[in-house]
Amino acid sequence: MGMEYFGNKLKAVRKAKKMTQAEFAKILGVSSSIIAAYEQGKNFPSVSILIEICKTLGVSSDYLLGLSDEISIKLGGLSEEEAQAFLQLIGLFEENRSLSK
Structure with missing residues (x-):
């Protein structure tokens, strides 16, 4: 998993x-x-910033770093499977947008 993968999930x-x-x-x-640099895959956060990112977003570092596909955030009452599908869809839209630029 590369920096772009982290950026897309973030x-x-x-x-x-x-x-x-x-x-x-x-x-x-x-x-x-x-x-922006994190999201574009140009840089990784320090460990202390990564911890704050996870606390702020309510998501595990394992998920953001690609060590796990399980996401523990709650998105408006969606089930874990629905939330995962939703985030994957957002990621695809962002990837498509960056490819068309």
């Missing part, structure tokens, strides 16, 4: 939580460009 979960990059960055105490 972006999908952030968007599912209805947070902008700016809002997310403010919560984490970093700049929006740092969040």
Whole structure:
């Protein structure tokens, strides 16, 4: 699993939580460009920032890092399977958008 994989999952979960990059960055105490770099697969967060990302989004680091496909966040009462499908769909839209640019 590469940096882009982490970035796609991070972006999908952030968007599912209805947070902008700016809002997310403010919560984490970093700049929006740092969040953009994570999501574009240009950089990985430090361990301390990764922990804060997981706490803020309510998701495991195993999920974001690709060690597990199980996601533990709750999205508006969706089952775990429905939430997983929803996040995969968001990821596909984002991947398609980046390919068409």
